[in-house]
Amino acid sequence: MPIKNQKAVIVGAGFTGLSAAYYLSKNNPDLEIVIVEKEGQAGGLAGGFKLKNWTWSLDYFYHHLFTSDKDVLELLNRLGLADMVKFKLPKTSLFIKQKKIKFDSPQDVITYPFLNFFNKLYLGSGLAFLKLWPFGLKLEAYTTAKFLPKIIGQPAYQQIFAPLLKSKFDRYAGRVNLAWFWARIKSRSRQLGYPQGGFAHLASRLVDKLQNQIKVEFQFHTKVTSIASHDQTFELKTDKGKTKADIIVLTSPPETWQNYNLLTKNYYQSFIKDKSYLSAQTLILRLNKRFFDDKTYWLNINQTEYPFLIVAEHTNFIAKKYYNNQHLVYIGNYLPLDHKYLNYEPTQLLKEFWPYLTKISPGLKKHHLIDCHLFQARFGQPVMPVGYSKEIPPLKVGSSNLYIANMLQVYPYDRGINYAVKLGRRLARFITNDRKIV
Numbered sequence: 039m040p041i042k043n044q045k046a047v048i049v050g051a052g053f054t055g056l057s058a059a060y061y062l063s064k065n066n067p068d069l070e071i072v073i074v075e076k077e078g079q080a081g082g083l084a085g086g087f088k089l090k091n092w093t094w095s096l097d098y099f100y101h102h103l104f105t106s107d108k109d110v111l112e113l114l115n116r117l118g119l120a121d122m123v124k125f126k127l128p129k130t131s132l133f134i135k136q137k138k139i140k141f142d143s144p145q146d147v148i149t150y151p152f153l154n155f156f157n158k159l160y161l162g163s164g165l166a167f168l169k170l171w172p173f174g175l176k177l178e179a180y181t182t183a184k185f186l187p188k189i190i191g192q193p194a195y196q197q198i199f200a201p202l203l204k205s206k207f208d209r210y211a212g213r214v215n216l217a218w219f220w221a222r223i224k225s226r227s228r229q230l231g232y233p234q235g236g237f238a239h240l241a242s243r244l245v246d247k248l249q250n251q252i253k254v255e256f257q258f259h260t261k262v263t264s265i266a267s268h269d270q271t272f273e274l275k276t277d278k279g280k281t282k283a284d285i286i287v288l289t290s291p292p293e294t295w296q297n298y299n300l301l302t303k304n305y306y307q308s309f310i311k312d313k314s315y316l317s318a319q320t321l322i323l324r325l326n327k328r329f330f331d332d333k334t335y336w337l338n339i340n341q342t343e344y345p346f347l348i349v350a351e352h353t354n355f356i357a358k359k360y361y362n363n364q365h366l367v368y369i370g371n372y373l374p375l376d377h378k379y380l381n382y383e384p385t386q387l388l389k390e391f392w393p394y395l396t397k398i399s400p401g402l403k404k405h406h407l408i409d410c411h412l413f414q415a416r417f418g419q420p421v422m423p424v425g426y427s428k429e430i431p432p433l434k435v436g437s438s439n440l441y442i443a444n445m446l447q448v449y450p451y452d453r454g455i456n457y458a459v460k461l462g463r464r465l466a467r468f469i470t471n472d473r474k475i476v
């Protein structure tokens with residue numbers, strides 16, 4: 039039965055919050071929905087910025103969609119925005135033994151230079167097996183580090199995936215379960231999608247549609263600081279004032295929940311405190327010259343002595359004409375919360391990275407650099423250990439009409455816009471069916 043004469047407040051205008059608003063309102067046309075967002079724009083982790091003379095915005099963190107991202111494409115289709123996303127086949131490579139090796143197709147496994155024929159066959163058939171295997175969750179009983187070598191062979195594992203796991207998960211690398219790895223192989227396509235204008239622009243178009251077609255109210259530049267409950271209703275305190283709600287959906291990251299109220303604090307203590315996650319960091323270089331002359335978009339760094347995990351030249355994926363003909367390069371990292379780089383200034387980090395960057399792109403000189411920009415998100419990459427399906431935090435907080443939705447709940451899939459949208463839809467259905475509020 040649809041919810042009537044009630045007000046839902048969604049905290050956070052990332053893709054989970056936007057999707058939850060859309061599907062909540064579809065299921066409950068009479069429900070009043072307000073989204074409260076601390077920033078001045080929607081998009082959250084998939085938000086971005088636009089510099090002078092740029093016509094498109096650039097994501098704070100590199101983002102793209104996969105052709106298998108059906109849930110976000112369905113939402114965009116419903117709102118008449120699907121045409122904004124264009125798919126392309128950019129070049130992905132590995133940096134290994136000081137060489138850039140293209141690695142984004144079955145042919146690339148065949149031509150891979152550092153394994154013998156037998157080991158390449160082992161690798162190729164192992165990856166094909168994972169792609170076809172339908173029961174991914176069964177693999178959560180094993181760690182990737184122990185079991186993946188059995189599927190693709192020890193030499194391929196040691197060369198290709200062990201260094202990437204180490205750089206991505208640092209001290210937690212040995213804990214990551216195989217279901218998480220399976221989901222990445224299963225769901226990712228070679229073709230990558232990007233919305234015209236950038237992901238921040240896509241999010242702002244979604245805001246327009248939700249405001250105008252569905253009458254969702256947005257309060258930007260409004261930070262929720264605490265939540266008080268009175269019987270069946272809530273009062274949210276923000277830095278702009280107070281607002282009442284019958285239903286609350288929190289999509290803000292876990293560190294914020296401890297401040298809201300006792301319920302969310304207890305939820306944090308019960309379901310989040312012992313979970314591990316890493317911060318995401320990107321240093322974005324603006325250059326007046328191409329970084330990868332061979333038009334590589336994405337380079338995974340397989341040499342663990344390098345102080346970063348990926349280099350992605352955005353303007354080898356999306357035309358530089360949208361960015362005043364400048365060349366834009368992400369240097370990406372995932373870092374434990376106590377890592378020293380999280381306290382560095384952009385120029386300090388660049389100084390640390392520069393010797394390695396010039397090894398990857400020998401033609402790079404100081405005068406090619408226009409400037410650099412640093413972004414980081416504390417809650418950037420959760421670690422999914424063995425048996426994680428039994429530890430997924432619930433959608434509902436206690437017995438109240440308070441709900442929590444975020445990337446810890448999209449397992450076995452990795453965080454992603456598609457899974458944020460899918461979670462928003464699942465949550466909307468869950469809330470609508472939740473007997474307490476009908």
Ligand SMILES: Cc1cc2nc3c(=O)[nH]c(=O)nc-3n(C[C@H](O)[C@H](O)[C@H](O)COP(=O)(O)OP(=O)(O)OC[C@H]3O[C@@H](n4cnc5c(N)ncnc54)[C@H](O)[C@@H]3O)c2cc1C
Nearest residue numbers: 050052053054076082083099101102262290318453454455
């Ligand atoms: C480095 C990196 C690369 C990624 N690459 C991809 C990719 O290529 N493709 C892909 O699909 N996904 C990618 N993702 C994942 C994707 O960005 C996330 O899964 C998705 O954006 C999560 O959306 P969300 O709404 O759940 O959370 P968020 O985006 O974190 O949204 C939460 C919102 O809450 C707001 N908020 C926080 N505190 C408060 C408060 N107190 N009051 C009010 N508002 C508040 C925040 O400002 C934010 O807007 C990447 C993520 C990272 C970190």
